[in-house]
Amino acid sequence: xxDRELTYQVTQRGSHKAFAEIVHRYSAMVFSKALGVTHSxxxxxxxxxxxxxxxxxxxxxxxxxxxxxxLVAIAAHTALKHLDKERRRRTTSLDDIxxxxxxxxxxxxxxxxxxxxxxxxxxxxxxxxxxxDQQLLRLHYYEQQRTADIARQTGLSQSNxxxxxxxxxxxxxxxMTHEQTY
Numbered sequence: 001x002x003d004r005e006l007t008y009q010v011t012q013r014g015s016h017k018a019f020a021e022i023v024h025r026y027s028a029m030v031f032s033k034a035l036g037v038t039h040s041x042x043x044x045x046x047x048x049x050x051x052x053x054x055x056x057x058x059x060x061x062x063x064x065x066x067x068x069x070x071l072v073a074i075a076a077h078t079a080l081k082h083l084d085k086e087r088r089r090r091t092t093s094l095d096d097i098x099x100x101x102x103x104x105x106x107x108x109x110x111x112x113x114x115x116x117x118x119x120x121x122x123x124x125x126x127x128x129x130x131x132x133d134q135q136l137l138r139l140h141y142y143e144q145q146r147t148a149d150i151a152r153q154t155g156l157s158q159s160n161x162x163x164x165x166x167x168x169x170x171x172x173x174x175x176m177t178h179e180q181t182y
């Protein structure tokens with residue numbers, strides 16, 4: 001059965017057997033992508049499970065010919081969220097650090113606050129972008145993939161990926177500049 005036929009069976013007929021076939025076909029690919037991002041078998045297993053849950057919930061929105069690239073994109077996004085959650089869990093709160101180690105300089109304190117505010121502004125700007133644009137940013141900047149690899153994964157041409165990344169950066173600059181004026 002093709003991916004499209006399996007998807008039809010799941011979305012229109014509620015076939016759990018068809019979804020099990022999708023999981024069987026693509027679990028190794030999804031796990032491999034998750035492992036490449038998380039570098040942890042435990043994390044990759046969790047991401048793989050979350051990926052298929054998200055895929056099941058959104059299968060009716062899929063419009064491609066092969067599920068593989070779509071599932072890999074979901075896995076990459078889910079893995080990045082997983083890493084971010086882990087990083088936040090490991091990050092020490094500023095309240096937990098002795099004040100003596102933070103330094104007494106007002107300049108250091110101001111810089112940290114400004115830097116943190118700028119990072120929060122950047123995260124908010126990225127979150128306001130369409131999912132497809134966020135995916136391109138993740139692949140290029142967080143996973144440090146080359147544009148040729150991104151083009152293969154997304155089905156875009158390499159020049160289209162470059163143009164889209166440029167336009168996304170310009171949009172982010174405008175969003176961040178616009179927020180600073182308020």
